[in-house]
Amino acid sequence: MNEENTQVMDQDMEQICFQIIAFSGEAFSKMMEAMKVCRTGDYEKADEEMEEASDLLNQAHNAHTNLLVNEAQGKKVEFSVLLGHAQDNLMNTMLTKTLMEEMMSMYKELKGERLA
Template identity: 50%
Template sequence: MESIEQIAFRIISAAGDSLSMMFEALKFSRNGDFEEAENLMQKADELLLQAHKAQTELIVEECQGNKSEYSVLMVHAQDHIMNAMLAKPLIKEIINLYKIIA
């Protein structure tokens, strides 16, 4: 199995890239390019799913009795994934509002 640090970096990378793509999608929607915004949101969803799968691996391991040590890096990774998960529905709603305005 990967180390806790490797998994944390996978989560940080995927969730961070996902959030960046969501904000990029928001910019495209503000400019009326809803097709590109949708493409970016789909890519962001795929990245967020990757981060969530990595997180789930850790949860499953812990449920099987393989507890890991406390890691500030993992706390940071959890911050990244939660920010992306929270931003997703908000950004989708804002994109929908831009569509209504357009």
């Protein structure tokens, strides 16, 4: 096997990192918008924003999974500041999703909207 086949190419790596950053960043923005509209009592819109955020977060997670698959297939994945930044964004957004869901649920209960 030549080195080209045993490592993720720099251009591919950058593309995957930027996908992770873009999708997780947009997901974070959608979650912030969901919280904003939840505070106004527009729970339907808040839920729609969270659903969109979840879809975007799944896309970011799928891009990250591609790196894991490449490494599992024996292709070397070089660590870089860009990859660290991408992973940091992804993990922060995943944590934010968990906290936002809980906060929105609490907010709805405080406003008298009992959840099923």
